[in-house]
Amino acid sequence: MHFLSAGARRQRALGGWIRHPAEPGCLGYEVYRGVEAPGSLLLIERYRDEAALEAHKQSGHYHALVVGPVLPLLEARRVEIFRQ
Structure with missing residues (x-):
């Protein structure tokens, strides 16, 4: 993914996302x-x-930490799914 803007806004958006709660x-x-x-x-x-x-x-x-605050900041996003 590539962000439109660098700096504090991006860091705030990523801060909660990177520390997301453990999930089953x-x-x-x-x-x-x-x-x-x-x-x-x-x-x-x-x-x-x-x-x-x-x-x-x-x-x-996911919706509170990624869909709302992070996705609007992205210039580009690519999701790929791999299997082992």
Whole structure:
């Protein structure tokens, strides 16, 4: 994902998101910031199964911390799903 604006607004939006509460089925997540493009982030989330991923996408905290404050700040977003 790549943010339209850098700085405090982006940090406030990400602050709650990165510290999201533990949820059943979430095996972990990692956040990486682009070296040459600091406005770019790579978020890797791991879920137990597709049902856990779907529960995450429907959760109140996802909507409160990501859909509302973060998605409007994105210039671009790409979601890819991988299986092991």
